[in-house]
């Protein structure tokens with residue numbers, strides 16, 4: 209389905225695309241014909257991603273924006289419209305997160321994460337959604353959440369992020385219904401672990417933690433960026449026109465490992481299985 213011109217004619221406004229998964233998605237969208245307008249706070253990574261997209265022959269531009277500031281978001285959208293004429297697709301990917309014991313958090317620590325993730329997503333969605341509705345123009349929105357918001361109903365030690373991502377999922381599902389009459393479609397992706405500097409430096413504090421996380425995974429590996437980027441392409445493409453208000457988990461089965469009562473038997477060595485099975489045979 210990933211035909212060369214699948215996203216031709218589309219202009220995608222994506223947040224946090226100077227680095228990590230946002231950057232990988234932006235490069236893939238551009239490869240399939242889309243124009244990219246990328247935003248984030250630091251200019252240097254935005255500039256680098258933009259140059260990389262242009263070098264590959266596609267159109268791209270960037271704007272330094274803090275998504276917590278509604279006026280700044282509106283200015284970025286104006287700049288995108290000036291560059292490309294119109295924006296028809298939004299990817300809310302920017303996020304903030306860190307591991308902490310909740311009782312140690314300051315009120316501002318909570319605000320910082322909720323501001324980026326929930327408020328930032330709402331601001332971008334509101335600013336573009338209003339324009340699409342006024343112009344009677346269809347729109348596509350993709351929100352990046354986490355498995356601990358999508359299937360696990362939260363997680364200890366990342367409480368601001370868990371609260372914010374749960375809010376983003378509620379926003380996705382609520383507006384999928386409310387704005388369907390305006391031909392605005394909203395979906396979400398809940399990724400498991402995908403190696404990025406931003407996430408892994410903050411959430412897997414050492415190589416040892418990283419190895420442990422990999423060994424705990426049923427597939428014994430982390431996600432590959434192209435796997436997530438291709439899922440994003442599908443959800444944004446016309447081929448997914450009837451998929452609305454959905455959240456697709458892409459984690460190689462990791463969350464299910466915690467869900468099955470006997471799944472820890474994955475760690476049982478063959479010798480222990482032989483013993484168990486031998487005991488059963490000698491009884492029968």
Ligand code: HXC
Nearest residue numbers: 303304305306307308314316317320321354400401406407
């Ligand atoms: C406790 C912390 C903290 C930490 C910051 N704070 N880091 N508190 N533990 N590790 C507190 C600060 O003391 C401050 O409160 C408040 O948070 C705001 O901090 P600032 O540094 O001033 O904020 P800001 O510059 O806005 O930075 C935001 C940030 C930062 C979220 C704190 O980490 C950031 O910019 N992150 C962006 C990239 C990122 O996080 N990527 C990972 C996404 S991974 P006081 O009271 O002192 O003012 C993800 C899901 C992964 O989302 C799931 C994996 C499976």
Ligand code: NAP
Nearest residue numbers: 224227228229248249250274275302303401402404406407
């Ligand atoms: P990342 O590289 O740190 O990406 C986060 C991006 O958000 C950065 O480019 C950052 O750029 C931008 N950003 C942060 N605060 C911002 C603000 N206030 N305004 C504008 N932009 C801001 O981490 P990542 O792993 O690629 O994460 C991408 C998305 O995937 C996030 O939504 C994350 O929650 C989700 N996710 C990741 C994983 C994983 O394993 N990697 C797992 C589950 C979910 P600046 O700092 O320059 O602003």
